[in-house]
Amino acid sequence: MSAQATAALPTADAWRPSQARRRWSGWLFYGLAVLSTLLGLVMLGALLYDIFTDGAREVDWHFLSNYPSRFAEQAGLRSALLGSLWMLAFTAIIAFPLGVGAAIYLEEYAPDNWLTRFIQLNIANLAGVPSIVYGLLGLGLFVRWLALGRVVLAGSMTMALLILPLIIVASREAIRAVPDSLREGSYALGATRWQMVRQTVLPSASGGILTGTILALARAIGETAPLITIGALTYISFDPNGPLDIFTVLPIQIFNWVSLPQKEFHSLAAGGIVVLLVVLLTANSLAVYLRYRMQRRLQ
Amino acid sequence: MDNVKSLPRAQPAAVTAANEPDGFQFAGSRRDSLRRKLVERSVHAVLFLCAVISILTTTGIVITLLGETIQFFGEVPIVDFLTGTRWTPLFASKSFGVLPLVNGTIVVALVAIVVAVPIGLLTAIFLSEFAPARLRGIVKPVLEVLAGIPTVVYGYFALQFVTPILRDIFPQTQIFNVASAGIVMGFMILPMMASISEDALRAVPSDLRQGAYALGATKFEVVSRVVVPGALSGILAAIILSISRAIGETMIVAIAAGLQPQMGFDLLRSMETMTAYIVQVSLGDTPQGGIEFRTIFAVGTLLFVMTLVMNLLSDLLVRRYREAYE
Numbered sequence: 139m140s141a142q143a144t145a146a147l148p149t150a151d152a153w154r155p156s157q158a159r160r161r162w163s164g165w166l167f168y169g170l171a172v173l174s175t176l177l178g179l180v181m182l183g184a185l186l187y188d189i190f191t192d193g194a195r196e197v198d199w200h201f202l203s204n205y206p207s208r209f210a211e212q213a214g215l216r217s218a219l220l221g222s223l224w225m226l227a228f229t230a231i232i233a234f235p236l237g238v239g240a241a242i243y244l245e246e247y248a249p250d251n252w253l254t255r256f257i258q259l260n261i262a263n264l265a266g267v268p269s270i271v272y273g274l275l276g277l278g279l280f281v282r283w284l285a286l287g288r289v290v291l292a293g294s295m296t297m298a299l300l301i302l303p304l305i306i307v308a309s310r311e312a313i314r315a316v317p318d319s320l321r322e323g324s325y326a327l328g329a330t331r332w333q334m335v336r337q338t339v340l341p342s343a344s345g346g347i348l349t350g351t352i353l354a355l356a357r358a359i360g361e362t363a364p365l366i367t368i369g370a371l372t373y374i375s376f377d378p379n380g381p382l383d384i385f386t387v388l389p390i391q392i393f394n395w396v397s398l399p400q401k402e403f404h405s406l407a408a409g410g411i412v413v414l415l416v417v418l419l420t421a422n423s424l425a426v427y428l429r430y431r432m433q434r435r436l437q
Numbered sequence: 438m439d440n441v442k443s444l445p446r447a448q449p450a451a452v453t454a455a456n457e458p459d460g461f462q463f464a465g466s467r468r469d470s471l472r473r474k475l476v477e478r479s480v481h482a483v484l485f486l487c488a489v490i491s492i493l494t495t496t497g498i499v500i501t502l503l504g505e506t507i508q509f510f511g512e513v514p515i516v517d518f519l520t521g522t523r524w525t526p527l528f529a530s531k532s533f534g535v536l537p538l539v540n541g542t543i544v545v546a547l548v549a550i551v552v553a554v555p556i557g558l559l560t561a562i563f564l565s566e567f568a569p570a571r572l573r574g575i576v577k578p579v580l581e582v583l584a585g586i587p588t589v590v591y592g593y594f595a596l597q598f599v600t601p602i603l604r605d606i607f608p609q610t611q612i613f614n615v616a617s618a619g620i621v622m623g624f625m626i627l628p629m630m631a632s633i634s635e636d637a638l639r640a641v642p643s644d645l646r647q648g649a650y651a652l653g654a655t656k657f658e659v660v661s662r663v664v665v666p667g668a669l670s671g672i673l674a675a676i677i678l679s680i681s682r683a684i685g686e687t688m689i690v691a692i693a694a695g696l697q698p699q700m701g702f703d704l705l706r707s708m709e710t711m712t713a714y715i716v717q718v719s720l721g722d723t724p725q726g727g728i729e730f731r732t733i734f735a736v737g738t739l740l741f742v743m744t745l746v747m748n749l750l751s752d753l754l755v756r757r758y759r760e761a762y763e
Contacts, residue, residue, distance in 0.1 A: 160655050160657070160658070161655065163657055164655045164656055164657035164658075167657045167660070167661070168567060168656075168657075170559055171559045171560070171562050171563035171567060172563060172567075173559075174555070174556045174557075174559035174560050174563065175559070175560045175563045175564070175568075175576060177556055178556060178560060178580050178583065178624065178627050178628075178631075179576070179579060179580070181583070181624045182579065182580075182582060182583050184598065185586070185590070185591075185594050185598070188594060188597070188598045189590065189593070189594070192597070235487070236487050236490055237487075238487075239483065239484045239486075239487030239488070240484070240487040240488040240490065240491065242484050242487075243484035243485055243487060243488040244488055247481055247484055247485070248488070256492070257488050257489070257491055257492060260491045260492050260494075260495050261491045262748075262752060263495070263745065263748055263749070263752075264491055264494060264495060266678070266681060266682075266744060266745075266748035267498065267685075267741065267744065267745075268684070268685025268686070268687070268712065268740060268741075268744055269685070269687065270685065270687045270712050270715055270716070270737070270740070271498060271502075271685070271737055271740060271741050271744075272498075273715075273719075274498075274501060274502060274715070274733065274734060274737045275494070275497055275498045275501050275502075277501075277719075278497075278501030278502075278504070278505065278734075279497050279501055282725075299490075299494050302490065302491065302494070303491070306491070330473055330476075330477050331477060331481075332476060332477055332480045332481075356585065357585075359587075360585075360586070360587025360588070360589070360590075361587070362587065362588065362589045362687070362688050363588075363687035363688055363691075363712065363715075363716060366716055366719050366720060367715060367716070367719045367733075369719065389587055389589040389688075392589050392590075392593070393589050393592070393688065393691075393692065396589075396592060396593050396596060396597075396692055397692065404593075404597060407593055408593065408597075411589075411590050411593060414587060414590070415586070415590070418585065418586075418587070422585065
């Protein structure tokens with residue numbers, strides 16, 4: 139019986155032919171995986187190379203300080219840059235306190251009940267709503283219903299709602315990373331919950347909260363579609379001077395130039411993109427630096 | 438001075454209240470404690486309101502979209518909207534069949550998925566199973582840069598870099614075409630696809646891998662027959678989320694895919710997506726009160742429902758693999 143079973147098993151030689159194939163397919167697969175990873179990196183390289191060779195020579199003081207124009211050689215980014223700054227400032231003023239407040243509530247106050255779970259589900263889903271739908275919301279709610287018109291404030295409020303989920307998620311993570319021993323220590327000294335949050339949790343979590351907020355604001359700088367939907371204009375030849383002025387922003391100006399048929403305007407678009415990417419790179423570096431400093435302090 | 442005087446009075450309160458911390462008053466007077474309670478209550482209320490903003494946002498989206506959409510369906514039968522194959526709301530002879538826009542949206546999303554899923558999955562496998570920790574530490578953040586680039590930049594890249602290449606290879610390619618928008622969109626969603634898949638792959642316990650190695654499996658066999666099947670629900674979630682992102686993406690298609698609503702699958706021709714249509718109307722001089730303008734809310738509602746369903750589905754799948762392994 140046992141001799142029969144042994145005889146039925148293949149000998150070691152029987153494995154040999156398939157072994158070569160198995161080894162070969164392993165290498166092939168490894169090659170494909172490396173190639174795919176490289177492909178993503180190469181595409182990023184191609185994109186940056188293409189844009190900087192097209193646009194870097196457009197960027198000079200003249201380009202930054204002139205209004206847009208029908209004549210490509212006179213056109214500049216001035217009103218778009220100022221519009222982006224105004225929009226960004228009010229977005230930050232609105233979104234930062236709301237986002238951090240919601241995060242504090244969900245991490246430190248919220249009871250574990252259906253309402254809390256509903257809020258959390260809601261935030262997760264809002265993060266996945268296409269940005270252009272936020273534009274329709276802003277158009278219906280702020281531009282028309284509140285009758286603000288197509289002004290900076292309407293754009294900022296729309297953008298604030300759009301980046302709120304990002305700020306909340308990042309702030310919650312930062313708050314959760316604060317060790318409980320700090321909270322208990324604060325309570326032991328007689329602090330109320332808000333005193334504990336304000337004096338212990340927030341200072342420890344501030345690095346993470348700031349990093350998340352900067353990244354969220356970086357997203358707002360590059361976002362185009364919702365602002366087009368609420369009706370931010372494409373051609374502005376004066377400085378926006380406050381929250382109730384009509385405005386345009388950097389990405390809309392770029393979009394406008396890309397859409398024109400003349401080649402000279404395409405170079406201007408590339409120049410605008412270079413400026414946009416430099417702004418984003420600065421914001422991201424700041425976020426990375428803050429995270430690095432925070433990590434060092436915690437260690 | 439006030440504090441010192443109140444001390445003797447507060448002392449007994451502190452002693453009697455030893456087992457109920459709420460009555461603890463050693464440090465301050467009664468008025469102080471009242472003020473603290475008031476501050477606590479109002480802070481709690483304000484923070485709660487901040488959290489409720491998210492519900493209000495969703496409610497706002499639903500009301501804004503539905504309000505206009507219901508009015509729209511008062512003039513155009515919903516069946517005509519959902520089944521019609523001609524979309525000409527801005528022409529003299531109006532026709533409100535949304536299918537050409539849906540067709541365009543799905544074709545572009547398919548191209549993006551065909552690019553993003555294999556490359557993203559293989560990248561995730563490389564990062565999670567093959568790459569040494571240091572290399573992963575470099576590659577991952579660099580790939581994340583792709584996710585941080587504004588979509589208007591991708592639109593420029595598609596129109597100015599990818600389209601000319603396509604036109605060199607296939608001379609019949611139109612200036613605005615689905616292929617270049619879809620390919621570039623694929624690279625835009627690649628980091629998300631890779632990062633969610635990688636999370637799912639890494640959540641597969643290493644016992645399973647080691648068990649397979651012990652049975653004599655090669656690395657490829659371990660990955661393809663143990664790790665990937667084990668992470669399948671997470672990978673599916675990543676794919677669905679990628680589709681959802683591709684459907685909602687606006688600027689790439691508005692710049693590079695053109696504004697011609699039409700049926701069909703010819704990737705080298707121009708097609709209009711739902712998002713590109715909303716941009717087209719927003720930029721034009723369509724009067725805001727009319728039915729022409731209302732179309733963007735009807736299209737927006739359809740877009741919102743499509744992405745919402747997919748996001749919920751992917752959320753469900755992610756929860757399943759978390760439950761399975763944690």
